[in-house]
Amino acid sequence: MPEWPEMENYRGLLAERIAGARITGAEVTREKSINVPAARFEAELTGQTVWFVEHRGKHLIFHLDNGKRLLLHLMLGGLLAFGTDEEAPDRSVQVTIRFAHGNLYFMGLRLGYLHLLSAKETIARLAKLGPEPFDKRLTAESFRARFAGKRGKLKPSFVDQAVIAGIGNCYADEIAFQAGVRPTASVPSISDETWRKLYDAMHTVLNRATALGGYMEMPLVEGDTLTGGYNEHCLVYDRGGEPCLRCGAPIVKEELSSRKIFYCPNCQREE
Structure with a gap:
């Protein structure tokens, strides 16, 4: 999607x-x-x-x-x-x-x-949507507050469109990898330092993916060489069994709340 x-x-x-x-x-x-x-x-x-x-x-x-x-x-x-x-x-x-x-x-x-x-x-x-990832009012502190009261795992909370608008299966995993935390981490157990890393990682990953044209499967127009460019640059998503680009450990593919998740068991902590 x-x-x-x-x-x-x-x-x-x-x-x-x-x-x-x-x-x-x-x-x-x-x-x-x-x-x-x-x-x-x-x-x-x-x-x-x-x-x-x-x-x-x-x-x-x-x-x-x-x-x-x-x-x-x-x-x-x-x-x-x-x-x-x-x-x-x-x-x-x-x-x-x-x-x-x-x-x-x-x-x-x-x-x-x-x-x-x-x-x-x-x-x-659109009234029930959460803020945009790059909304200037979404500070690191207000980002953390969006998850207040969540008792489950990180990924299901991250893809909740009422929390942050626009993040889904792919980028939730990519952001978690960038921040060094597993998508299976319990939300209440995540430290303040890791929340800050997740906030920064969200901007880093989304900016990079946008610059590379996202992961759509076909060009918008004839000669469009941008759209879909991120397909070859995913760090963990859809790379189950492949070596981590950082440490070489096999990327783990699991299922959480009926969603596929991908993470590096070596680079990402459970918190």
């Missing part, structure tokens, strides 16, 4: 291509992926201009000049592509938004969605 770096990568690439562009048409091939009748969706979008693209947690928000918003959550398996008719992806496309210079294709929206909402509705839908 796309996480903070993937959605930030999409936001930046899309802003370059569709911010200020007028929508010339839309097509819906799977009505369950949207929240209004297809005919209404297509009619309300056609002729509108995308003012800008915003990123919130694992969501993208397309701001339209009529005050409406398109709220996107790709969930598991969702992908985006932008290109001409000739560059259309060889995949099942659920929604297409057309511009004079190309089309935005939404694929894999079996669990994900693209909803047309008012500004008020969008705010309400």
